[in-house]
Amino acid sequence: MSSNTNYINAKTGFASWALTIDHKRIGLMYLVSIMTFFLVAGVFALLLRTELLTPANTIMDAKRYNQLFTLHGAIMVFLVIIPGIPASLGNFMLPLMLGAKDVAFPRINLLSYYIYLFGAILALSSLWVGAIDTGWTFYTPYSTTTDGGVVLMVTAAFVLGFSGIFTGLNFIVTTHKLRAPGMTWFRMPLFIWGIYATAVIQIMATPVLAITLLLLIIERTVGIGIFDPVLGGDPVLFQHFFWFYSHPAVYIMILPGMAVVSEIVTVFSQKRIFGYKQIAFSSIAIAVLSFLVWGHHMFVSGQSELVGMIFSVLTFLVAIPSGIKIFNWLATMYKGSISLKTPMLWALGFIFLFTIGGITGIFLGTLSVDVHLHDTYFVVAHFHYVMVGGTFMAFMGGLFYWWPKITGKMYSEFWGAASTLMVVIGFNLTFFVQFIMGSQGMPRRYYSYLDQFQIYHQISTVGSYILGLGFVMAIWTLLRALKTGKPATKNPWHAATLEWTHTEVMPIEHNFHEQPTVNEGPYEYH
Amino acid sequence: MSTTSQTDSKRLFPLHDHFQRPEQQVDASKLGMWLFLATEILLFGGLFVSYAVYHQLHPELFKAAHHFLDVRLGAFNTVVLLFSSLTVVLAIHGAQQGKREMVLWNLFLTIAAAATFLVVKYFEYKHKFHMGLLPGYYFTNGILISPDESHIFFGIYFLMTGLHGIHVVIGMIVLSWLFYRTYRNEFGPQYYSPLEIGGLYWHLVDIIWIFLFPLLYLIR
């Protein structure tokens, strides 16, 4: 009897979900919401790509195009990728991996989910007032003068920020105070280190975004004159504020991806991770450096040349901890017994695509090169390689990896592998050509283009359809497993972390039958 | 028999069941509050940076505009808040010694000080509304120097003191809730961490004002 109860069937009914303080259920609620918004914003992306099949009006006019790319960006950034891995997989796994019964503040955890939902509703309701066309960066003075529901969308981002702050706060305190007996800092799985570093950035950067957006709202409604040059304000100050948050936010997005890949690579090589401490500390190093490089977004905004040079050098430094991680993953695989299961395929895709994304970041961080590449498709390709090729590949990998633990079912390896392949092919078709057209001068966010770029745009659009299909296939494979998947065992991947070794097939409501104790590192495969 | 002693200790210290030990729960909630205070400071940090930028751009303007603030009222409010920080500490002290009356009285005094602060602030705001010294589009007083940008000072003034005022109101709500829980006899020498955590928040509200007062009222 008792072996059949788990966190899903322990309680039933709507209220048992809506008022739950179980971190696993909250993680699942986040997962469903995030995936829903991912599909919505993904459809927007496909519409944008379809419009770009021809330089003329293909399926929409320029105004609608501007609104759609803003919505695509804003939803993907604020509702999907930033909460993404931490709020869903992190919420579910962090207490399990630490050997805790729950996060430190379960009720605040639930509250942050509802704040997220409220923010999402605000963001979508801006569509009724009039979709905004500022781009997800809300640059002033355009954002203080254009029509549409700017205030609503900016308020949404403001509200969503608090959801992230509360989640981050919860994770930091949980990691400090709720580790199982014997779980020292260096016995924590690397996933925890990554999520912890992410939480630190969330706590320290998001309040600055909050005040920036508040100032923007007041600028727009009262005309306070902080950002609008007509009223005596300084639009570059907005850029400083905005990127002081939004560059660290890029690492809020990528660090959890690296965290997931660190788990997958070692488990599917059945070999102890190479350079545990380097990987752990490189997460912290990335978190610290992330606060010192925001000016690389403003090389052509009129900041002083000296400052530009300093930001350029500091930006290069980020490559060091990122490179350390890549080499450590490769060294972990070296002479390991690698099994190319679906999670591992996503992780390998991550390493391949993130490396391209990272190296092109160095191009853009180089002062002289950036003057040429700034605001071109090169930038678009670069950050999609990092955000989709990096974070989202890892997110999917993590979902496949932990799916047996979350649902108690095994997915189809064939369809899992097939979807990974589709995504990698579609992704490269879509975005690699964007590097080429960007380097030739195709500006980003343009509705139309010169004829010479048409072939690139068409390849990119076809690629995006394959990419979209790949993601739909992946999600469908996961969902189908719920119905037709074989029952999972407790530890199908022979992992050595607590969420696999000390729980039932699906964890019980309080995670563990008795408090686990830890006496060795997380990657000792016997 | 054993159930009574369990409910007894539960009454002395309500331990949530995902914690192992009382100290663990107290430490966790304190760390959580400290982190939250850090985010609050960063939130205000953006406003302090805006202040620094515009003060540097228009030093004369800031100097001229600040004469419209009443230093005496600002100083009075500073003393009021400092006094309230003392009473909050005394309330915690009372809880440690199990003196419920002392906790209740000091919480009451703290809430009263917060209310006094807001009343004084109300009269200050009213005066500025009356003179048209308002942010942005609503600025109607042209007698200051370089009137084109002088609205920026009042914009920053209202933003900073307004956001701080909101924090005072939230603080009053927290303190009232603590008062209610003390009244219901929930705290004692074993368990008073909510008082400490609420107190920490109130100290932050106080400290931010300690910075706002010289920056806005005492410009030289």
Ligand SMILES: [Cu+2]
């Ligand atoms: Cu950046």
